[in-house]
Amino acid sequence: MKKSLRRWGWLFTGPVLAAFMIGFIVPFVLGVYLSFTEFRTVTKAEWVGFDNYIKMWGDDVFLHSLWYTAAFAIVTTILINVLAFIVAYLLVKTFRGKNIFRSVFFMPNLIGGIVLGYIWLLLLNGILGFWARSITYDESYGFWGMVILMCWQQIGYMMVIYIAGLQSVPTELLEAAEVDGANKRRTLFSVTIPLVMPAITVCTFLTITNGFKMFDQNLALTNGAPSRLSELLALNIFNTFYGRPGFEGVGQAKAVVFLIIVAGIALFQNWYARSKETAA
Amino acid sequence: MIKRRMATVVAAGIAVTALTAGLAGCSSGGSDDGGDGAEGKVYFLNFKPEVAEQWVELAAEYTAETGVQVDVQTAASGTYETTLKSEMAKSDAPTLFQVNGPVGLANWEAYAADISDSSIYSHLKDQSVALTGDDGAVLAVPYVQETYGIIYNKALLEDYFALPDAEITSIDELNNFDALKSVAEGIQANKDELGVDGAFSSAGFDASSDWRFKTHLANIPLYWQFKADGVTGQPATVTNEYLDGYQDIFDLYINNSTTERTLLSGKTMEDSTSEFALGQAVFYQNGTWAYGDVSGNAVADEDLGMMPIYIGAEGEEDSGLATGSENYWVINGDASEADQQATDDFLDWVITSDTGRDTLANTMGFVTPFDTMDDYLPDNPFVLADAEYTAAGKTAVTWNFTVMPSEEWKNNLGQALLQYAQETGSWDDVETAFVDGWATEYELANG
Numbered sequence: 001m002k003k004s005l006r007r008w009g010w011l012f013t014g015p016v017l018a019a020f021m022i023g024f025i026v027p028f029v030l031g032v033y034l035s036f037t038e039f040r041t042v043t044k045a046e047w048v049g050f051d052n053y054i055k056m057w058g059d060d061v062f063l064h065s066l067w068y069t070a071a072f073a074i075v076t077t078i079l080i081n082v083l084a085f086i087v088a089y090l091l092v093k094t095f096r097g098k099n100i101f102r103s104v105f106f107m108p109n110l111i112g113g114i115v116l117g118y119i120w121l122l123l124l125n126g127i128l129g130f131w132a133r134s135i136t137y138d139e140s141y142g143f144w145g146m147v148i149l150m151c152w153q154q155i156g157y158m159m160v161i162y163i164a165g166l167q168s169v170p171t172e173l174l175e176a177a178e179v180d181g182a183n184k185r186r187t188l189f190s191v192t193i194p195l196v197m198p199a200i201t202v203c204t205f206l207t208i209t210n211g212f213k214m215f216d217q218n219l220a221l222t223n224g225a226p227s228r229l230s231e232l233l234a235l236n237i238f239n240t241f242y243g244r245p246g247f248e249g250v251g252q253a254k255a256v257v258f259l260i261i262v263a264g265i266a267l268f269q270n271w272y273a274r275s276k277e278t279a280a
Numbered sequence: 281m282i283k284r285r286m287a288t289v290v291a292a293g294i295a296v297t298a299l300t301a302g303l304a305g306c307s308s309g310g311s312d313d314g315g316d317g318a319e320g321k322v323y324f325l326n327f328k329p330e331v332a333e334q335w336v337e338l339a340a341e342y343t344a345e346t347g348v349q350v351d352v353q354t355a356a357s358g359t360y361e362t363t364l365k366s367e368m369a370k371s372d373a374p375t376l377f378q379v380n381g382p383v384g385l386a387n388w389e390a391y392a393a394d395i396s397d398s399s400i401y402s403h404l405k406d407q408s409v410a411l412t413g414d415d416g417a418v419l420a421v422p423y424v425q426e427t428y429g430i431i432y433n434k435a436l437l438e439d440y441f442a443l444p445d446a447e448i449t450s451i452d453e454l455n456n457f458d459a460l461k462s463v464a465e466g467i468q469a470n471k472d473e474l475g476v477d478g479a480f481s482s483a484g485f486d487a488s489s490d491w492r493f494k495t496h497l498a499n500i501p502l503y504w505q506f507k508a509d510g511v512t513g514q515p516a517t518v519t520n521e522y523l524d525g526y527q528d529i530f531d532l533y534i535n536n537s538t539t540e541r542t543l544l545s546g547k548t549m550e551d552s553t554s555e556f557a558l559g560q561a562v563f564y565q566n567g568t569w570a571y572g573d574v575s576g577n578a579v580a581d582e583d584l585g586m587m588p589i590y591i592g593a594e595g596e597e598d599s600g601l602a603t604g605s606e607n608y609w610v611i612n613g614d615a616s617e618a619d620q621q622a623t624d625d626f627l628d629w630v631i632t633s634d635t636g637r638d639t640l641a642n643t644m645g646f647v648t649p650f651d652t653m654d655d656y657l658p659d660n661p662f663v664l665a666d667a668e669y670t671a672a673g674k675t676a677v678t679w680n681f682t683v684m685p686s687e688e689w690k691n692n693l694g695q696a697l698l699q700y701a702q703e704t705g706s707w708d709d710v711e712t713a714f715v716d717g718w719a720t721e722y723e724l725a726n727g
Contacts, residue, residue, distance in 0.1 A: 040387060041369035125546055134546030136486075137702060223487055226545055226704070227695035242362040244688055245387040246725065 035252040040245070052253035061228050062254060065236040072143065072232060073211030076150045080207045081200070084155045088162030089188075102163070105156035113153075117220020120149045124221075135222060142222040142230030149217050154210065158203045165199025166192065194276075201273035208269055212262045233258055320622030321349040325367055325374040327360050327607060330569055331644045338639045342629055348622055358487055361687075364388075368612075375615040375623040380606045381682025382514065385411050385420050386725070392419040393613035393620055399628035400609065403650040411608060422605035423631075424646040427586070427666040427676075428496055428567030429601040430460075431574070434583040436562045439474055440467050451585070457525070457592035461532055467562055468536035474562075478538035481561035483530075484547030485698040492565050493530065494694030497589065498714070499602060499681040501526040504593040506680055514683040516726075518718045520711050525591030527707055533565070534701050542702050565589065568662040571645060586665040588677065600669035604679025605649070685721035692717050 030042070035052055037045035056062060091102055108116070124135045124145050135145045169192055177187045193200075215234035218224070224231035224239065231239065237258060241251030326335050332354035339350035353374075355363035360378070367374050368391060379385045385392065394417035395401050401410055401418050411420040434451070440463065441449045447462045448454055454463060467479040483493060501522035505511070508521070534541050538561050539551075556564035557577035564574075568586075575581055590596050611623050630636035631650045640646050641656035647663055657663070670676065684690055696713040699705025 040390070041365060043369050044390070129543070132540045132542045134543055136545040137542060138704065225485075225487075225695075226698055226702075228691075242365060243691075244686065245361070248365075 031252060032256055035249060035256045038246075038249045040248065048249065052249040053257075055247075055250050056253050056257070059240075059250070061231065062236055062240075064229065065231045065233050068139075068143070068230070069212060069233040072146065072214070073208055075147055076154075076211045077204060077207040079147065079151050080154050080158055081203055083151065084158035084203065085162050085200075087155060088159045088166055091159070092163055092166045102159070105159050107156065108153045109157045111153075113214075113216030114220045116149060116153060117217045120145065120152075121221050124148075136225035136230070139226065139229035142225070145221055146214070146218060146230070146232075149221060150211070150214065153217075154207065158207065161199050161203050162196065165196035169195045197273070197277040201270065201277065204273060205266060205270055209262060209266050212258075212265070319348060320616065320618030320620070321351070322376060322619070322623045322626045323351045323353070323372065323374045324376040324623075324626075325360075325364060325378070326352055326354040327378040327380075328569070329354055329357050330572060334639060334643050338630065338636065341635055342626060345635075346625075346629075348626065350626055373612055373614065375612050375619045376627070377610055377612065379411075379420055379608050379610055381608065381679075382411055383683060383685065383725075385608070385610070388610060389413060389419065391610070391612055391614055393611040393615075394418060395421065395611055395624070398611070398624050400624075400631060400650070403631055403652050405649055405651045409605070409649055420608035420610045422608050422649055423640075424607045425603060425605055425649055426568050426607075426647070427601045427603045427662060428565070429586045429588050429665075431556065431564045431566055431570065431662065432585045432587060433556070433559065433562050433579050434585050435580070436467075436474060436476060436559065436583075437463075437585075440470070440562070443470055443473070445470075451587075454587065455590075455597045457528060457590040457596070460590050461528075464532050464536045464563065475559075476538075476562060477555065477560040479536040479562050480533045480538070481552040481555040481564040482537055482539035482547040483533045483544060483565075483701070484539075484549065484552050485544045485694065485701070486546060486548040488549040489547060489552055490694040490698070491690070493533075493697055494690045495681045495684070496567070496602070497529065497565065498526065498684075498690075498693060499679060500529070500589050500591050500677065502680045502684075503602070503677050504591070504596075506678075514685070514722070516719065516722050518715055520715050522591065522593060523711055523714060525593055526714075527710070529589060529591045530697065530701075537561075544701050545698055568645070568647070568660055568666070571660045571662055581661055584661040586662045588669070588674075598674055600674030600676045601666045602677040602679060603666060604682070606679065606682060685718055685725055689713075689717050689721040 034042060034045060036047060036049060038048045038051075039045035087105060091098055091105075111119075121135060124141075128134055128137070128141065133141065135141050173191055173195070174187060177191050182190065213234055214232055215238070218230070218232045218235045219238075222230040224235055228236075228239070233254075237251050237254045240247050240254060244251075322339075324335065324339070326332060332352075335352040335354065339352045342348065342350050353363075353367070364374070364377055368377075368388075377388070379388055392413070394413075396418040398418075398421070400421045400423070401407065404410060404421060409422050410418050413419050437451065440446055441451075443466070446466055448459050448466075453459055464479040467474060467476065471478060482489075484490065485493075502518065504522045504525070505519060506515075509519075534544070538555050539547055552564065553566075553570065553573050554577075555561045557574040557579060559578040564570075571584070574584065586601060588596070588599050588601050609627065611620055613620070615623070630640065631648065632652050637653055637656045640648055641653060641658050645658040645660045645663070647658060647666075666676075693710070693713045696705060696710045700707055700710050
């Protein structure tokens, strides 16, 4: 078995490796290289050193979108995880129609971001219309609009992970807690939550990175308006790359910085959350 | 033993198929042109979505006639630069693409072929309208002349003139800003009587609509300043001398509108167009290209008129509509010789053959700058309005927005206008975006 794996393994990993190289490694290396060059199309580039990185910090819109995105990621991470946990906690109990509720909560995930963005644009503008406003009137409208959209889309998904986590909590531990006289609240915080910590690790990781990476919902809902104040990082990079001739390299440099930030935060979060995990 | 070998062979077969399929997918772009590569082929990346289908049909007719392959792609509204950028990086790049003027050409100069020997250049009535590079090479040729101004509904305007308290009673008197203001405010005050929602259709600031104000409307103060100061070409700085007029006309648009000013940020081009086309508004700022969108609705063709945009500048009574071109053809100099030649031949056919000329003039409704097109003039009422102003001896307002320093400048101006309109910003911010923004963006592009 081992011998034939060694002999024929490349046949099976080969295609995947090739796809990974073409789809990920090559664009990644090329992307980092392009961030040090000036170019119009990615095939004709001229080396300029760190110019793009220096230019980037003079861009007020970029600095604004940096903290705007950070705020967005924090707010959505907290809201989505708390709400998804509550929904999951309610839906692990046995009652009629439990599965229907689970499906309904999960469903928003099946719709693509652009479509969701346009649907919510109609809904939110319809409501704001009563006060003669629209979602792009002010950056805070856009912010909370995107938070609502994001929560609506992701709570169901995270709920599924939390349900799996909650179902894996051994019933004897819960019974033992009950015998020991712990009330529901105490059981939740001292027994259940520590035991579903692996699910929390996964869910917070997903929501933090999703918050930072959000692009299509942002594009469809506000497109950065007004004054590019509701522009999240991904959209800002896209607009720099495609919207400003001569700034393609700067857009690329922003993308590299973006990658470092998101990777850094995700690694830290993962390490921190894992350190809190306990075994049953 | 045999069984095991069979399994190995099958597995190897699957893996090889998967690999080759993957590789073939990557390279199919390059290997296609083997067959018809000898005579060259044409790939046109078109900028104008409103005539996308017509171009495809025209290309098909050319292919049927000559056997030369012509592909036409049209970028969705507002995504032309994005599409061009990714298409140009491909191995089968467009052989023919468009730029919007000198500033647009500056971005793509490295890809522009010298077309001074081309048919389209030789047929230009006025060869000075072509764009040239630093060494005098002809790089871009405009193919459509367009005109914009304030489109109005003649029937509704006549209804207003008939009102007892109308100060202006004929379209001939409506030839300066004060007259326009009086009429617009009069219509707004009597909107219920006239059966409209407002004098002007919404000055929307959604991305599909705001170009009318950050580009076309901003051209008017630029035109007057350039005229007064004798500016030609792209200046490094601009003044705020005519910006009061810009504010006046913009105030007129948003104060006498179908739409509350706080809702402007979400209003689209469709909203504005339909308000005019359905007779809910009397005035609508747009150009000759809007004819297809507004005709065939509540407003009859003979009721469609267009007048210049007035901002209270001295001598504006004698000015005509804003006429120019933002559509230049550029042949990709990186394309193979055969493809460049094929592209040149295709364009020659477009402007000299009966099919091509008929499509350009009557189906697409274009006024073109070529000497081959004199018998082909469109019956678009807005084009006729422009001809009338020219015949009456009015001076056409030139398109100076092609020298605006960058898209960024336009976007910043547009957003400052919106903030001013919805009262979250001040007019000072608009002036800053206009004047200081110009200097900054010019410096960035040319510094």
